[in-house]
Amino acid sequence: MEGIFGNLAIGFVEVFKLQPVTMWGMTLQHVPFNIIMCLIGCLLGTLIGVLPGIGPVATIAMLLPVTFNLSPIAALIMLAGIYYGAQYGGSTTAILVNIPGESSSVVTCLDGYQMARQGRAGPALATAAIGSFFAGCVSTLVVAMFAPPLAEVALKFGPAEYFSLMVLGLVAAVVLAHGSLIKAIAMVILGLLLGLVGTDVNSGVLRFAFGISELADGIGFVTVAMGMFGICEIIANLEQKESREIFTSSVGKLMPSKEDWKRMIMPILRGTALGSALGILPGGGALLASFGAYTLEKKVSKYSHEFGKGAIEGVAAPESANNAGAQTSFIPLLTLGIPSNAVMALMIGAMMIQGIAPGPQVMTERPQLFWGMICSMWVGNLMLVILNLPLIGMWIKLLTVPYRYLYPSILLFMAIGVFSISNQPFDCFLMAVFGLLGYVCVKLGCEPAPLILGFILGPLMEENLRRAMLLSRGDPWVFISPSKPISMGFLIASVALLVIIAAPSLRKKREEVFVEET
Amino acid sequence: MLRLLLLAALAAGSTLAAAQAVPQWPTRPLRLVAPYAAGGPIDISARLLAAKLQESLGQPVVVENRPGAGGNIGVDLIAKGPADGYSLVMSAIATLAINPSLYPGLPYDPLKDLRHVTLLVQVPNVLVVNNDLPAKNVKDLIALAKQRPGKLDFGSGSSGSTGHLAGEMFKMMTGTYMVHIPYKGSAPALADMMGGRIHLMFDNLASALPSIRSEKVRALATTTLKRSSFLPELPTLDESGLKGFDMTTWWGVSVAVKTPDAVVERLSAEILKAMDAPDLKDRLRNMGSESPAIRTPEQFTAFVSAELKTYTELVKRSGAKAD
Numbered sequence: 001m002e003g004i005f006g007n008l009a010i011g012f013v014e015v016f017k018l019q020p021v022t023m024w025g026m027t028l029q030h031v032p033f034n035i036i037m038c039l040i041g042c043l044l045g046t047l048i049g050v051l052p053g054i055g056p057v058a059t060i061a062m063l064l065p066v067t068f069n070l071s072p073i074a075a076l077i078m079l080a081g082i083y084y085g086a087q088y089g090g091s092t093t094a095i096l097v098n099i100p101g102e103s104s105s106v107v108t109c110l111d112g113y114q115m116a117r118q119g120r121a122g123p124a125l126a127t128a129a130i131g132s133f134f135a136g137c138v139s140t141l142v143v144a145m146f147a148p149p150l151a152e153v154a155l156k157f158g159p160a161e162y163f164s165l166m167v168l169g170l171v172a173a174v175v176l177a178h179g180s181l182i183k184a185i186a187m188v189i190l191g192l193l194l195g196l197v198g199t200d201v202n203s204g205v206l207r208f209a210f211g212i213s214e215l216a217d218g219i220g221f222v223t224v225a226m227g228m229f230g231i232c233e234i235i236a237n238l239e240q241k242e243s244r245e246i247f248t249s250s251v252g253k254l255m256p257s258k259e260d261w262k263r264m265i266m267p268i269l270r271g272t273a274l275g276s277a278l279g280i281l282p283g284g285g286a287l288l289a290s291f292g293a294y295t296l297e298k299k300v301s302k303y304s305h306e307f308g309k310g311a312i313e314g315v316a317a318p319e320s321a322n323n324a325g326a327q328t329s330f331i332p333l334l335t336l337g338i339p340s341n342a343v344m345a346l347m348i349g350a351m352m353i354q355g356i357a358p359g360p361q362v363m364t365e366r367p368q369l370f371w372g373m374i375c376s377m378w379v380g381n382l383m384l385v386i387l388n389l390p391l392i393g394m395w396i397k398l399l400t401v402p403y404r405y406l407y408p409s410i411l412l413f414m415a416i417g418v419f420s421i422s423n424q425p426f427d428c429f430l431m432a433v434f435g436l437l438g439y440v441c442v443k444l445g446c447e448p449a450p451l452i453l454g455f456i457l458g459p460l461m462e463e464n465l466r467r468a469m470l471l472s473r474g475d476p477w478v479f480i481s482p483s484k485p486i487s488m489g490f491l492i493a494s495v496a497l498l499v500i501i502a503a504p505s506l507r508k509k510r511e512e513v514f515v516e517e518t
Numbered sequence: 519m520l521r522l523l524l525l526a527a528l529a530a531g532s533t534l535a536a537a538q539a540v541p542q543w544p545t546r547p548l549r550l551v552a553p554y555a556a557g558g559p560i561d562i563s564a565r566l567l568a569a570k571l572q573e574s575l576g577q578p579v580v581v582e583n584r585p586g587a588g589g590n591i592g593v594d595l596i597a598k599g600p601a602d603g604y605s606l607v608m609s610a611i612a613t614l615a616i617n618p619s620l621y622p623g624l625p626y627d628p629l630k631d632l633r634h635v636t637l638l639v640q641v642p643n644v645l646v647v648n649n650d651l652p653a654k655n656v657k658d659l660i661a662l663a664k665q666r667p668g669k670l671d672f673g674s675g676s677s678g679s680t681g682h683l684a685g686e687m688f689k690m691m692t693g694t695y696m697v698h699i700p701y702k703g704s705a706p707a708l709a710d711m712m713g714g715r716i717h718l719m720f721d722n723l724a725s726a727l728p729s730i731r732s733e734k735v736r737a738l739a740t741t742t743l744k745r746s747s748f749l750p751e752l753p754t755l756d757e758s759g760l761k762g763f764d765m766t767t768w769w770g771v772s773v774a775v776k777t778p779d780a781v782v783e784r785l786s787a788e789i790l791k792a793m794d795a796p797d798l799k800d801r802l803r804n805m806g807s808e809s810p811a812i813r814t815p816e817q818f819t820a821f822v823s824a825e826l827k828t829y830t831e832l833v834k835r836s837g838a839k840a841d
Contacts, residue, residue, distance in 0.1 A: 346557040
């Protein structure tokens with residue numbers, strides 16, 4: 001324990017250090033430069049998180065050349081700030097206008113947007129900020145205390161384990177929907193199929209690309225999410241003239257009520273725990289965190305009938321989970337030098353250009369850098385919550401803008417965001433197509449969330465399935481062999497979850513039959 | 519008479535314009551297409567180079583990411599684009615030497631549609647193995663592979679990557695059989711090797727170096743003819759009995775084939791000047807690159823055509839293809 005405090009002390013000293021800074025030919029003594037960089041990173045992150053489509057990856061890539069002139073610690077503090085700042089900002093658009101800018105905020109749309117429609121956007125945003133803050137603090141502590149042993153756990157996850165985890169995730173996806181079970185399963189499968197578009201990892205063969213070279217790398221997540229959620233919502237809103245005016249005029253309270261506080265505590269705790277655990281897995285772990293947390297809440301909450309209709313638990317749990325996951329996903333990077341997602345890969349790039357080889361030796365050779373970065377995350381989270389709570393009032397004002405002005409701007413920002421990812425006009429058309437598809441789905445009573453999860457998990461699942469089969473030379477028992485207890489555990493959990501899901505509806509069916517007969 | 523005068527004036531004007539065209543280049547912003555997603559090593563070096571060129575050319579150099587189809591989309595854009603010296607692309611071993619035989623309908627010809635200006639980065643690959651593998655050197659590994667044919671797994675960043683093809687080359691030269699396990703990027707492959715699920719891989723020096731230094735994996739050899747200055751104690755495959763084994767990952771700058779000579783020369787000179795500047799040199803070195811010996815556009819073009827030949831052969835024999 002004492003070691004931890006010593007290390008944290010090193011970190012905080014580094015974060016708050018006063019140093020001379022030369023700018024535009026002027027040299028200023030005693031500037032808390034690192035903390036300023038942290039603030040800039042958090043601000044930028046919030047901003048790009050709010051702008052739909054413009055994600056942390058593109059922002060960090062563009063800022064990389066700027067960071068080369070900074071000290072390594074200042075550069076990393078700022079880049080990390082952008083990353084977790086974007087997690088905060090992403091929930092804002094999800095709640096206000098139903099656009100998930102990041103894959104982790106898809107589930108926030110489900111209940112967050114419904115809360116906003118009921119005039120409870122304020123409490124929803126506040127819940128997201130508070131949940132994220134709590135999760136950020138706890139998971140930073142987890143990173144500080146248990147990084148090396150947790151990294152060993154991450155290494156235990158091979159293709160078989162990932163595949164089984166994804167199976168569990170997909171089964172859980174069905175729970176996301178609150179309507180028909182069959183429709184939810186159909187949407188998951190449609191998502192899986194859409195995820196197959198693009199180059200096959202094993203053979204390099206193009207699948208379902210129809211000779212369109214823009215499809216060679218598959219369909220982008222942002223394109224699908226913006227279309228299915230954002231555009232679809234706009235179409236649906238424009239369809240009903242009266243009700244949307246009501247939605248925009250009622251603003252409601254800003255802060256959560258006492259009842260809200262009581263209801264959000266446990267989901268935040270559970271979300272944080274789940275997010276911290278899944279975040280350490282490179283390759284899709286952090287992604288599953290928010291979905292998993294939502295599913296868990298829906299199953300354990302006594303308000304489960306409210307889910308999908310504006311339950312505060314449905315915002316608190318996934319928001320805490322995704323922020324916790326964002327922090328703990330630094331563990332594989334800092335201890336093994338393995339990036340767990342595209343942003344982490346960029347951080348490795350930034351470190352290498354600075355002449356630092358990422359990996360376990362960073363902790364011993366450059367303790368200031370390692371602990372400084374961890375402490376900066378805690379400070380950054382505090383900044384973000386201070387920054388975000390007053391901003392809620394401003395965001396809410398945005399909703400009072402008449403919809404006829406609001407929706408063209410949303411459309412414009414979405415188009416910019418989607419275009420900026422790979423500078424292809426094709427992606428904007430594709431987004432429009434998905435908007436139409438989303439609208440058709442809504443009309444048919446099919447919800448987009450299971451489709452999105454299937455779309456994200458499908459390619460990962462296939463990749464790991466085929467890799468596991470290659471490694472086992474085609475032996476399917478590898479997933480439930482005693483030598484792979486983790487994989488077996490996930491599969492057993494999936495079966496159990498399936499039974500739980502299927503049981504009530506089976507019962508209902510039987511009751512219906514019974515009613516008809518009498 | 520008037521017509522003649524006019525013609526003469528026009529002719530004089532056009533020769534004047536032609537003479538001035540070169541010293542006037544560049545008069546507007548340049549675009550440097552990076553045909554991969556933002557943040558990869560090629561994108562980072564494009565951004566580093568753009569910042570330097572901007573200073574020396576006095577015009578903005580805008581990096582534009584055009585990912586897709588293994589980099590082919592971005593390269594094609596420049597190959598078919600205006601040959602005015604304002605459109606540049608980061609070309610690489612994948613798009614110039616490997617993809618032509620990997621993708622059957624490649625829309626451009628790497629030699630006929632592009633002019634190769636400067637080779638920017640050359641990074642060796644290293645043969646790394648799982649720590650628990652009994653093989654302590656290349657000879658042991660060959661013996662092990664012969665003793666257990668089809669039992670060893672080698673990972674790579676993707677099907678058709680230099681890591682994959684280096685493995686295929688290794689198999690061909692040693693007459694062994696190992697199973698190729700493709701990943702999406704070399705980081706997950708390295709993680710699986712540390713976790714003991716695959717036995718070996720050929721990885722780019724820059725991405726493997728941290729794990730080698732922290733002894734999470736063991737390096738057996740480099741794939742270049744010369745030892746790497748990053749790991750001077752590490753033998754080369756050539757020294758270890760695989761005579762002539764020489765594979766690097768490289769990338770540089772290319773333009774459309776009809777770009778005027780004078781522009782290409784100026785551009786090449788400016789890029790070389792930027793590469794020789796101590797700060798950029800240091801940063802490219804941090805990416806695992808030794809300063810390439812190939813410097814002029816002619817040398818680079820000759821190098822591309824030699825590499826194209828080598829990899830066409832190798833891809834054909836390895837049976838890898840993208841359809």
